[in-house]
Amino acid sequence: TRELPAGYTMRPIRAADYDRGVLDVLRVLTTVGDIQREEFEAQFNYWFKHNDTYFTLVIVNEFDRVVGVGSAVVERKLIHKCGNVTHIEDIAVARSEQGKKLGLHIIHALTDIGKSQGAYKVILDCSEDNVRFYEKCGFVRVGVEMSLKF
Amino acid sequence: TRELPAGYTMRPIRAADYDRGVLDVLRVLTTVGDIQREEFEAQFNYWFKHNDTYFTLVIVNEFDRVVGVGSAVVERKLIHKCGNVTHIEDIAVARSEQGKKLGLHIIHALTDIGKSQGAYKVILDCSEDNVRFYEKCGFVRVGVEMSLKF
Ligand SMILES: CC(=O)N[C@@H]1[C@@H](O)[C@H](O)[C@@H](COP(=O)(O)O)O[C@@H]1O
Numbered sequence: 145t146r147e148l149p150a151g152y153t154m155r156p157i158r159a160a161d162y163d164r165g166v167l168d169v170l171r172v173l174t175t176v177g178d179i180q181r182e183e184f185e186a187q188f189n190y191w192f193k194h195n196d197t198y199f200t201l202v203i204v205n206e207f208d209r210v211v212g213v214g215s216a217v218v219e220r221k222l223i224h225k226c227g228n229v230t231h232i233e234d235i236a237v238a239r240s241e242q243g244k245k246l247g248l249h250i251i252h253a254l255t256d257i258g259k260s261q262g263a264y265k266v267i268l269d270c271s272e273d274n275v276r277f278y279e280k281c282g283f284v285r286v287g288v289e290m291s292l293k294f
Numbered sequence: 295t296r297e298l299p300a301g302y303t304m305r306p307i308r309a310a311d312y313d314r315g316v317l318d319v320l321r322v323l324t325t326v327g328d329i330q331r332e333e334f335e336a337q338f339n340y341w342f343k344h345n346d347t348y349f350t351l352v353i354v355n356e357f358d359r360v361v362g363v364g365s366a367v368v369e370r371k372l373i374h375k376c377g378n379v380t381h382i383e384d385i386a387v388a389r390s391e392q393g394k395k396l397g398l399h400i401i402h403a404l405t406d407i408g409k410s411q412g413a414y415k416v417i418l419d420c421s422e423d424n425v426r427f428y429e430k431c432g433f434v435r436v437g438v439e440m441s442l443k444f
């Protein structure tokens with residue numbers, strides 16, 4: 145089923161989610177650091193201004209606290225007849241909320257966004273540990289992610 | 295050395311590269327399909343309008359034919375103190391021009407763009423066959439690329 149458990153809602157991120165714990169949810173995934181409200185709002189406004197490129201969804205609980213988050217980022221290419229690829233990025237679910245398939249719901253919704261944006265494929269990078277989860281979401285292994293850190 | 299072989303020049307892509315073979319170079323990488331001049335120009339104009347996000351470089355030979363191409367795409371995030379990740383995409387070198395380290399030059403230049411845009415890392419996805427090449431460019435394996443095709 146694609147219905148969220150009772151009490152949970154999925155919606156686009158809002159500037160006010162700064163106060164609803166979205167950054168703490170992202171801390172489950174990786175380093176977030178200390179982000180002031182002004183910085184958060186500036187990034188939110190950049191995304192909002194580029195709303196053909198950035199799509200970030202959150203799941204909130206019945207107390208309106210953010211418990212899950214994920215982004216779709218549309219990349220426009222020349223290959224595949226000037227096609228686009230949608231990248232799924234920065235998926236995180238609060239530890240205490242895991243096991244409720246919230247991540248799966250976010251991935252399905254972001255995949256739908258990719259489809260509706262005309263993407264010929266949706267891709268994501270993950271660690272070996274998360275391959276099984278993304279396979280359950282319908283993804284298959286296709287390549288190697290490589291990185292150069294500054 | 296970071297100097298190109300004699301006769302070759304690297305520069306940002308131009309709309310007129312449609313007539314200089316840029317799409318044929320991309321055909322070395324993957325499916326490109328039949329792209330009309332108008333479609334190409336529309337995508338070029340989109341990139342140009344979003345020139346804080348899309349950076350595409352070409353290498354041309356002494357006859358002003360495109361022999362290599364590659365893109366850097368800047369993605370703005372919340373994680374890492376509202377950091378950005380620069381994605382290296384769609385790297386291709388004409389078959390007859392391979393072995394001259396043109397690909398390496400493109401990767402270095404795109405990596406420099408990522409750095410100058412303030413990226414905390416540059417990432418790319420590739421097939422197992424190309425891992426050795428990207429290691430020579432300074433990249434290391436970090437994860438698994440997964441895909442869902444439409
Ligand atoms: C599907 C998914 O959520 N993948 C994430 C990616 O989006 C995120 O940006 C990165 C952060 O790791 P980092 O802190 O090492 O850059 O981790 C994972 O690869």
Ligand SMILES: CC(=O)N[C@@H]1[C@@H](O)[C@H](O)[C@@H](COP(=O)(O)O)O[C@@H]1O
Nearest residue numbers: 324325382383384385418419420421
């Ligand atoms: C570093 C590099 O150039 N990686 C490319 C990627 O940028 C390109 O978009 C894709 C096309 O493959 P596709 O036709 O299967 O989408 O191939 C490779 O993964």
